[in-house]
Amino acid sequence: MATITLSNVGKDYGSGPVLRGINLEIRDGEFVALMGPSGCGKSTLLRLIAGLEEATEGEIRIDGRLVNDLAPKDRDLAMVFQSYALYPHMTVRENMSFPLKQRRLPAAEIKAAVDAAAAKLGLTTLLDRRPKALSGGQRQRVAMGRAIVRAPKAFLFDEPLSNLDARLREQMRVEIRTLHQDLGATSVYVTHDQVEAMTMADRIVALNDGIIQQVGTPQDLRERPANPFVADFLGCRSSESFEKTPN
Numbered sequence: 001m002a003t004i005t006l007s008n009v010g011k012d013y014g015s016g017p018v019l020r021g022i023n024l025e026i027r028d029g030e031f032v033a034l035m036g037p038s039g040c041g042k043s044t045l046l047r048l049i050a051g052l053e054e055a056t057e058g059e060i061r062i063d064g065r066l067v068n069d070l071a072p073k074d075r076d077l078a079m080v081f082q083s084y085a086l087y088p089h090m091t092v093r094e095n096m097s098f099p100l101k102q103r104r105l106p107a108a109e110i111k112a113a114v115d116a117a118a119a120k121l122g123l124t125t126l127l128d129r130r131p132k133a134l135s136g137g138q139r140q141r142v143a144m145g146r147a148i149v150r151a152p153k154a155f156l157f158d159e160p161l162s163n164l165d166a167r168l169r170e171q172m173r174v175e176i177r178t179l180h181q182d183l184g185a186t187s188v189y190v191t192h193d194q195v196e197a198m199t200m201a202d203r204i205v206a207l208n209d210g211i212i213q214q215v216g217t218p219q220d221l222r223e224r225p226a227n228p229f230v231a232d233f234l235g236c237r238s239s240e241s242f243e244k245t246p247n
């Protein structure tokens with residue numbers, strides 16, 4: 001489990017800032033959604049936390065330790081993508097064992113960890129299959145299984161459900177949320193879908209144009225949107241909330 005702290009973080013890929021003045025504390029065990037429209041910088045923010053991109057300015061800390069210069073593998077975080085990123089030639093068991101084999105853990109320990117994760121995710125009967133013989137939802141579960149076997153400090157999700165149909169997406173939302181509660185792990189979840197953010201997150205970070213617009217519980221954002229962007233994005237803008245100032 002981990003606390004993730006961002007202080008005055010900025011990112012510029014070279015053609016202008018895509019994130020500016022990001023100050024955020026993600027608490028230990030919390031489920032935080034990074035929510036905003038396409039291009040607002042939410043994936044970049046997640047990738048900065050993961051160490052897949054370097055911050056142009058500011059400090060990123062995990063449990064108080066400055067990680068700006070730490071390689072992704074040394075941050076002890078697990079990332080789950082929408083593309084699953086499973087190895088097609090490996091079985092489910094081999095896919096889930098992979099991160100532990102890389103760490104050269106003893107075979108018995110790997111088997112125990114994979115069996116436990118598979119049981120938690122309802123994958124026990126699928127362990128000998130290859131990814132192509134699985135449904136989208138099952139693949140997504142394997143990707144999560146591969147993340148949880150490592151017992152990382154935090155889970156970083158980048159739109160993990162956007163390849164799934166509406167019904168499965170709804171089911172997986174509940175599964176991810178339940179898993180989060182079971183594991184007590186810190187989770188950071190990128191989504192452009194306000195329903196996903198509102199139903200899954202303890203707190204939502206609403207982003208637009210690389211700037212945090214509001215941080216709060218789903219109820220805070222719904223009942224007290226900080227500005228018209230947040231209200232519009234949640235589709236809950238009422239005429240009384242933001243009366244136009246007379247000219």
Ligand SMILES: Nc1ncnc2c1ncn2[C@@H]1O[C@H](COP(=O)(O)OP(=O)(O)OP(=O)(O)O)[C@@H](O)[C@H]1O
Pocket residue numbers: 013018036037038039040041042043044045192
């Ligand atoms: N590797 C890169 N090099 C240059 N510009 C980039 C790179 N990655 C992202 N950007 C730009 O940074 C901005 C933010 O992109 P980012 O992917 O973080 O947004 P997003 O909110 O996750 O959007 P989406 O939901 O469409 O993925 C965009 O303008 C994008 O074009």
